[in-house]
Amino acid sequence: MLILLMPQSTSWADDSPYTENRHRLALKQSMKTMTADQFAEFSQGRRLFEQMWVIAPSLDDDIDGLGPLYNSISCLQCHPANGRGHAPDKPEQKLDAMLVRLSQLDKKGNIITPHPVYGEQLQDKAVPSVKAEGHVSMAYRYFNVTLKDGTAVPMREPKVMLSQAAYTDFSDVLTSARIGPALIGMGFINAIPAEQIIANADPDDLNGDGISGRVNWIKDSMTGLTHIGRFGYKANVASLKAQVVNAFHGDLGITSSIHPKENCTLVQSDCLKALSGGEPELREAQLNAVTVYMQLLAIPKPLSIDNEQLLLGQQMFNKSNCLACHHAKFTTSKETKPQQLASTTISPYSDFLLHDMGEGLADGRPDQGATGREWRTTPLWAIGLSKIVNSHANYLHDGRARTLLEAILWHGGEAQASQQAVINMSSEQREALLNYLQRL
Amino acid sequence: MGVKMLRKLYVLIGLCLPASHVDADILNIMTSYPQPVVSAFQQAFEETYPDVELTFFWRRPDDALNTLLQNNAEDVDVIWMPSVTTFKSLADHQLLQAINIDLTGLPQAIGHMPISDPHHRYLAFEIAGYGIFIDKQSLEKEKRSIPQTWTDLTAPAWQGEIALPVPSKVGFAPMLIDQLIQAEGWEKGWITWQKIAANSKLISQNAPFMTERVQTGEVRAVLVMDFFAFTSMQQTGNYQFIYPKQTAFNPAHIGITINSKHTELAAKFVEFMLSEQGQAVLLAPDVKRLPVREALYDANHMMVNPFKQISTQAYDYQLGSARRGYISMIFDAAISDIHPFLVKAWTLVNDLKQQKLNDAAAKQLVLIQQQLELWPITQADNTSEMVKACETSQQNTLCMQEHHRIRVLLETQYQQAIQQLETLRFESETHS
Numbered sequence: 001m002l003i004l005l006m007p008q009s010t011s012w013a014d015d016s017p018y019t020e021n022r023h024r025l026a027l028k029q030s031m032k033t034m035t036a037d038q039f040a041e042f043s044q045g046r047r048l049f050e051q052m053w054v055i056a057p058s059l060d061d062d063i064d065g066l067g068p069l070y071n072s073i074s075c076l077q078c079h080p081a082n083g084r085g086h087a088p089d090k091p092e093q094k095l096d097a098m099l100v101r102l103s104q105l106d107k108k109g110n111i112i113t114p115h116p117v118y119g120e121q122l123q124d125k126a127v128p129s130v131k132a133e134g135h136v137s138m139a140y141r142y143f144n145v146t147l148k149d150g151t152a153v154p155m156r157e158p159k160v161m162l163s164q165a166a167y168t169d170f171s172d173v174l175t176s177a178r179i180g181p182a183l184i185g186m187g188f189i190n191a192i193p194a195e196q197i198i199a200n201a202d203p204d205d206l207n208g209d210g211i212s213g214r215v216n217w218i219k220d221s222m223t224g225l226t227h228i229g230r231f232g233y234k235a236n237v238a239s240l241k242a243q244v245v246n247a248f249h250g251d252l253g254i255t256s257s258i259h260p261k262e263n264c265t266l267v268q269s270d271c272l273k274a275l276s277g278g279e280p281e282l283r284e285a286q287l288n289a290v291t292v293y294m295q296l297l298a299i300p301k302p303l304s305i306d307n308e309q310l311l312l313g314q315q316m317f318n319k320s321n322c323l324a325c326h327h328a329k330f331t332t333s334k335e336t337k338p339q340q341l342a343s344t345t346i347s348p349y350s351d352f353l354l355h356d357m358g359e360g361l362a363d364g365r366p367d368q369g370a371t372g373r374e375w376r377t378t379p380l381w382a383i384g385l386s387k388i389v390n391s392h393a394n395y396l397h398d399g400r401a402r403t404l405l406e407a408i409l410w411h412g413g414e415a416q417a418s419q420q421a422v423i424n425m426s427s428e429q430r431e432a433l434l435n436y437l438q439r440l
Numbered sequence: 441m442g443v444k445m446l447r448k449l450y451v452l453i454g455l456c457l458p459a460s461h462v463d464a465d466i467l468n469i470m471t472s473y474p475q476p477v478v479s480a481f482q483q484a485f486e487e488t489y490p491d492v493e494l495t496f497f498w499r500r501p502d503d504a505l506n507t508l509l510q511n512n513a514e515d516v517d518v519i520w521m522p523s524v525t526t527f528k529s530l531a532d533h534q535l536l537q538a539i540n541i542d543l544t545g546l547p548q549a550i551g552h553m554p555i556s557d558p559h560h561r562y563l564a565f566e567i568a569g570y571g572i573f574i575d576k577q578s579l580e581k582e583k584r585s586i587p588q589t590w591t592d593l594t595a596p597a598w599q600g601e602i603a604l605p606v607p608s609k610v611g612f613a614p615m616l617i618d619q620l621i622q623a624e625g626w627e628k629g630w631i632t633w634q635k636i637a638a639n640s641k642l643i644s645q646n647a648p649f650m651t652e653r654v655q656t657g658e659v660r661a662v663l664v665m666d667f668f669a670f671t672s673m674q675q676t677g678n679y680q681f682i683y684p685k686q687t688a689f690n691p692a693h694i695g696i697t698i699n700s701k702h703t704e705l706a707a708k709f710v711e712f713m714l715s716e717q718g719q720a721v722l723l724a725p726d727v728k729r730l731p732v733r734e735a736l737y738d739a740n741h742m743m744v745n746p747f748k749q750i751s752t753q754a755y756d757y758q759l760g761s762a763r764r765g766y767i768s769m770i771f772d773a774a775i776s777d778i779h780p781f782l783v784k785a786w787t788l789v790n791d792l793k794q795q796k797l798n799d800a801a802a803k804q805l806v807l808i809q810q811q812l813e814l815w816p817i818t819q820a821d822n823t824s825e826m827v828k829a830c831e832t833s834q835q836n837t838l839c840m841q842e843h844h845r846i847r848v849l850l851e852t853q854y855q856q857a858i859q860q861l862e863t864l865r866f867e868s869e870t871h872s
Contacts, residue, residue: 024726032656050475052474052496054499054503059503059506080475081726094493096482096483
């Protein structure tokens with residue numbers, strides 16, 4: 001049999017935005033094409049991203065203002081080596097790279113987001129003069145899914161457990177646990193023209209393929225304009241800069257020009273009285289530097305598909321219709337700044353649309369236009385580096401999946417047919433598919 | 441069961457958590473270690489002691505000292521950071537308590553250099569050494585020798601190929617500079633630095649990322665602390681970190697505050713950090729620091745054991761820490777400010793050495809080089825007003841006046857030498 005060995009993509013120029021590194025620091029590599037000024041800003045951004053922030057007051061007033069309420073002391077804590085976070089494996093383990101979003105279910109059955117007392121997410125840490133909001137732990141129900149060839153795949157279903165409520169009890173709270181996502185190609189995602197994302201939407205499933213991705217339109221409260229949500233597990237953030245300031249505010253308690261007030265709700269009087277690290281704590285130049293850092297991180301270069309098994313895996317990926325949502329190609333806008341991000345063809349393997357992923361993955365918590373069953377298609381690029389970059393890395397929004405196969409088997413709703421196709425595969429086909437995913 | 445019902449149930453389950461979790465003891469730790477180091481130790485400790493919750497307060501050493509001296513508002517139980525001066529100052533202010541744990545297997549000195557407090561108020565936790573991170577592959581490809589001493593970097597072949605951190609800008613650099621001055625002596629040490637600097641690009645920022653200057657090919661060697669190199673090195677074998685034959689090691693310490701409300705727990709934490717299990721965490725890829733527990737070296741033969749294999753002349757921390765500002769000021773005045781003159785003068789010297797000079801010209805070149813190797817700055821006593829002034833601030837009037845004086849002195853010396861060297865070169869070219 002004659003097998004045509006095709007490289008997965010065209011050749012890569014030296015000035016491409018890719019890195020060929022496949023080691024544990026692969027997601028921290030910078031693009032090679034930076035100017036001296038860009039490198040200076042990139043370096044400052046990296047320093048701030050890796051900085052463990054300080055409780056105010058401090059002699060170092062450029063890095064103080066942590067909290068009053070917070071989840072993590074640095075960006076790096078939830079994105080170790082810029083990779084994905086992980087869920088605790090046992091109830092007694094602490095959450096150190098994930099958080100829990102909150103809503104309240106009122107007596108009439110209405111869902112109130114953010115939670116009126118605790119806000120958008122439960123902050124389980126606080127500065128000394130302030131009470132942490134509560135404690136989160138994770139427990140699991142373990143079970144097996146048996147594939148058609150008889151292979152039993154261990155699965156775990158997470159349970160979010162809240163305790164030590166500091167301000168009001170946790171009755172009628174809706175939760176949604178989220179691990180820190182890997183930070184890959186964030187600038188490129190920001191630079192995809194809106195029309196390319198819209199072109200893949202099919203909210204009414206007019207093509208009848210059972211997949212009905214839709215855009216999560218996000219209204220900018222300042223301008224009133226709507227934008228495509230493209231960041232976050234629910235596609236509820238429209239721009240990279242907004243993603244950065246939201247994370248600083250929600251996760252670290254660091255204010256910025258966009259979130260000038262501390263992350264306290266009106267009933268959290270101790271939080272409201274706490275010392276601030278500045279107005280805002282994250283200065284505009286610092287915000288810009290962190291954004292530049294995200295923009296100019298190199299994307300790991302996909303590995304070539306250069307043997308029969310990988311070609312079979314690619315075939316299985318296509319045949320199972322994974323590409324319908326894990327969309328392979330976009331070309332960024334030519335007007336994009338910085339120049340390194342412009343007119344570039346990228347393969348994120350996501351359509352950045354919302355899809356109903358079924359009851360198994362549903363968090364039951366609507367979030368800015370996304371229903372409790374909908375999730376943004378997670379980009380798959382460089383997913384094969386997850387365990388290299390961080391051996392504890394997990395998959396799916398709440399880190400429930402310990403392996404890629406486990407993650408696939410949680411796919412339901414619009415992805416039910418693809419999941420079933422994987423269940424029906426022979427072990428050879430399945431191995432080939434999983435190996436192919438390692439090379440994206 | 442619907443998802444909403446499930447969620448309510450989970451919350452109810454949460455109200456019946458195991459007592460161990462609800463009653464977890466909290467230990468507050470002040471540190472200046474970076475996130476990957478903190479995470480690695482937190483995870484290791486909390487896995488061993490799930491009933492203990494660690495809370496970390498991050499502060500740079502100066503800020504930590506200031507906070508603890510003013511008011512221990514953060515209820516800090518443990519101090520854990522690489523800063524000899526901070527621990528010494530805390531001990532002097534009676535803010536640390538003696539740690540009563542078994543110290544068997546933990547050396548108290550490296551070479552002639554004590555690393556822990558003799559009264560056990562702070563104990564060495566890890567050590568970091570100064571050295572040279574090189575692009576081994578490219579040097580070997582060109583059959584260049586691998587540097588074994590600091591002085592090796594003064595060779596003309598290294599012209600433009602070294603990254604040298606500026607001590608007034610990069611936190612770890614004052615000790616890097618001072619260790620060689622202490623080892624070689626005041627005059628010889630400074631001359632060696634001037635000659636290394638003449639081969640170097642001076643780096644004023646981003647200490648943790650200095651090794652990238654080698655990995656991107658900008659330079660072939662960078663003077664840096666070992667852990668910066670070890671954490672950035674991959675398994676490719678292209679790069680190497682070298683401890684020069686004579687170098688210095690800087691211990692990091694751990695101590696328990698006098699006001700700790702959890703003394704027993706704090707001692708348990710310290711004990712863990714110094715145990716074989718805790719010290720083994722130092723070998724993790726994102727941590728990569730040198731343990732103080734020697735058993736770790738016995739089990740990892742690939743590692744350089746600084747307690748046995750490296751020569752360390754006693755580095756005087758008291759002297760070094762008292763004159764960080766003074767050393768930084770002199771470096772700026774005698775090296776950073778006149779860097780173009782250093783490069784030009786030593787390039788001319790090296791070029792002329794390659795030429796066939798007549799006897800008179802060769803003698804003249806030797807004289808000019810001797811002139812360049814004169815160090816005209818007298819060492820100020822550690823208790824002098826000058827050293828104190830520079831330690832207060834580089835902007836202190838006395839310190840600035842001395843900065844100006846040294847700069848003018850060295851600039852004049854180098855300009856005169858350059859003029860003589862250019863004349864010599866002109867004459868040499870004319871006669872050949």
